Amino acid sequence: MHYYIHAAKFILASGLSEQGFLEIIEGKFGKYTKTRPVDTRIVDLGESIVAPGLVDTHIHGYNNHDVMDNDFTGLNEISKGLLSCGVTAFLPTTLTAGADTLNEICKMISSRYKEVKGG
Structure with a gap:
């Protein structure tokens, strides 16, 4: 299954990034982008913060x-x-x-x- 999650903040290796999209491919993280992807499912996590486990x-x-x-x-x-x-x-x-x-x-x-x- 391939989709993106959208959240208010992402904690990345490079630091804190606000409002972005993280690709999920077969349950694993893919690329992160600030640009809204087209023609794909997006799960909106609202004001959540996404951080590494x-x-x-x-x-x-x-x-x-x-x-x-x-x-x-x-x-x-x-x-x-x-x-x-x-x-x-x-x-x-x-x-x-x-x-x-x-x-x-x-x-x-x-x-x-x-x-x-x-x-």
């Missing part, structure tokens, strides 16, 4: 869920909760534990990480 490289849990629980439902809830805070990618972090426990947790994460609904 945050990446959390060390997180043990969120909202009463812990990576050490080795539970996909909990991992998914962590992911959705972090997304609500602007975190679009994260690295689930374990605590010190036995090798068997850590291996099981890593297997669960590596086999199901693409299924989480958040970041």
Whole structure:
């Protein structure tokens, strides 16, 4: 799916830009332009500010869920909760534990990480 989003402000690598259009191609960011595109769908976000997502490289849990629980439902809830805070990618972090426990947790994460609904 290809479309553009319009918002009041965009935070870009070059700084703050007001009133623009960001191309979305298959769910990924494309080019940014100040010129209104023609012959394409535009989703108007009104007065919203569009900013890059945050990446959390060390997180043990969120909202009463812990990576050490080795539970996909909990991992998914962590992911959705972090997304609500602007975190679009994260690295689930374990605590010190036995090798068997850590291996099981890593297997669960590596086999199901693409299924989480958040970041």
